[in-house]
Amino acid sequence: MRTLGTFIFVRLVPMLLACVPVAADGPVRPNHDYVVVSSHRCRATDGWRQVVGALAAKHDAKMLFFDESPSELLPALQRLRPRMIGVVAMPDEAGRDRVGAFNRTFRRIIDDPWLDARWGLVTGAAWADAMEVVRATTPLIVRRLMANTPVPFGPVADGVYFDEGVAGRRMERTNGGEPVEVIGDIEIVDDFVAAFNDDPP
Known part of the structure; x- marks a missing residue:
């Protein structure tokens, strides 16, 4: 004959075990890549x-x-x-x-x-x-770039990079068009700041 104590034990233990936090030792589905x-x-x-x-x-x-x-x-x-x-x-x-x-x-x-x-x-x-x-669950999409070294524009529609290898040279691209070479002041700091402030990446 089951007593009240036995009943409580039988019913309570599974509930308590369900509340015990379980720490996974490693990934559930190992990803070897x-x-x-x-x-x-x-x-x-x-x-x-x-x-x-x-x-x-x-x-x-x-x-x-x-x-x-x-x-x-x-x-x-x-x-x-x-x-x-x-x-x-x-x-x-x-x-x-x-x-x-x-x-x-x-x-x-x-x-x-x-x-x-x-x-x-x-x-x-x-x-x-x-x-x-x-x-994050959505990919980062770069739509505009600005760099102080030559980089490929690739799919980026708008951007500018300043060429460290050629004093005063920069390449600009607008609306996915062909990149345009611009030769400016050999001291690029002012142009860089202006480009950032006018059209921040």
């Missing part, structure tokens, strides 16, 4: 840790963490051979030296001189900015 890379320091920082997890969850990706240098991950990267790598870094981890270290590491996955995976860096002034990037 994508890896998320970050530092242990970033992983240990509240907010940024969630950005790393959100990016990994978005791509069903394995997460790899390093202490001092991304090169520590080279054996794991060589074993996994990902096609794409998403790097999450706090602002002070995303400077020139660290980005160079990522690039050098990602060129050594395969024994050839070329970059071995497509990679991108997710960062922001604060973790919430980076999370906004991770949560």
Whole structure:
């Protein structure tokens, strides 16, 4: 004969178990093409840790963490051979030296001189900015560009680039037309500022 205590136990335990948070140990559907890379320091920082997890969850990706240098991950990267790598870094981890270290590491996955995976860096002034990037579901479409070095206009309809190789030279494109060469003052600062203020990218 079932007592009231037994009834409560039998009914209550399944409900309690259903409320226990379960932590997934890695992606639910492993994606061997994508890896998320970050530092242990970033992983240990509240907010940024969630950005790393959100990016990994978005791509069903394995997460790899390093202490001092991304090169520590080279054996794991060589074993996994990902096609794409998403790097999450706090602002002070995303400077020139660290980005160079990522690039050098990602060129050594395969024994050839070329970059071995497509990679991108997710960062922001604060973790919430980076999370906004991770949560985006629509692609970024560049409609206007401005650069201080020659770049192909490609599908971009409007833009200007200043040529560092030829003093005073810039190329402008409007409404998808043919790019037009303009030779201006060899000191480009004023022209650059004017172009930005008149028609910001």
